[in-house]
Amino acid sequence: MPPAMLSAFTLAIKQLGDPAVLRVLAKSLVLTLLIVALLGTGLWWLAERGLAWAGLTEGRGLIALLGVVIAGWLLWRIVALAVLQFFADEVVEAVEARHYPDALCAARKLGWREELTVGLRGAVRALGWNLAALPVALVLLVTGVGAPLVFLLVNAVLLGRELQDMVWLRHRHDPAAPAPLGGFSRALLGGAVAGLLTVPFVNLLAPLLGAAAATHLVHRARASHAV
Numbered sequence: 001m002p003p004a005m006l007s008a009f010t011l012a013i014k015q016l017g018d019p020a021v022l023r024v025l026a027k028s029l030v031l032t033l034l035i036v037a038l039l040g041t042g043l044w045w046l047a048e049r050g051l052a053w054a055g056l057t058e059g060r061g062l063i064a065l066l067g068v069v070i071a072g073w074l075l076w077r078i079v080a081l082a083v084l085q086f087f088a089d090e091v092v093e094a095v096e097a098r099h100y101p102d103a104l105c106a107a108r109k110l111g112w113r114e115e116l117t118v119g120l121r122g123a124v125r126a127l128g129w130n131l132a133a134l135p136v137a138l139v140l141l142v143t144g145v146g147a148p149l150v151f152l153l154v155n156a157v158l159l160g161r162e163l164q165d166m167v168w169l170r171h172r173h174d175p176a177a178p179a180p181l182g183g184f185s186r187a188l189l190g191g192a193v194a195g196l197l198t199v200p201f202v203n204l205l206a207p208l209l210g211a212a213a214a215t216h217l218v219h220r221a222r223a224s225h226a227v
Helices: 003-017 019-053 060-099 101-106 112-143 146-168 183-196 206-226
Strands: none
Touching (some): 003 183, 003 206, 019 060, 019 206, 060 206, 112 146, 146 183, 146 206
């Protein structure tokens, strides 16, 4: 991991004890767990009914459960990032208040409609690209590592863009202004968070750490461009 990226994540980890960050963590975790649980229950019921309709009797519940576990792995990333969009301002503001107070004063406030639109677009984009990658992953399933790598690559690109936008949109006063992070930096950022999302328990913190790290990366990039 490049030094700039490592530094950004180190600072993000150090700020996990900040009361403002802890409040966002609690709210986003509860809401994400609730949504994933509801979606998982619905998917299990649909899968179980579908297998019953197909005439499968033995092991139907287990097969449906396995399918839900796999779907849940994909859903967690999509739902967690979509939920975090609603609280992104609080995370970014907490980081800016400590490290970039001038940027905090100059930031614009996104209205709830804009936040909702951004969150929904990100969720739809993530769902669409993951579904598009599914056939490729299934073909590569026999390799053992091919399928996870396909999803990791797709989600790295998607995550990098979404995390950058959580910060950048608050400071983009000109719609035509170019994004501060290059494609490679966004992919590295997204890849780091996508990797964290695969680690049990750490995946609970991954979206928040990604938002905090993105704040450092975006502001450092803006400062270097301004020089």
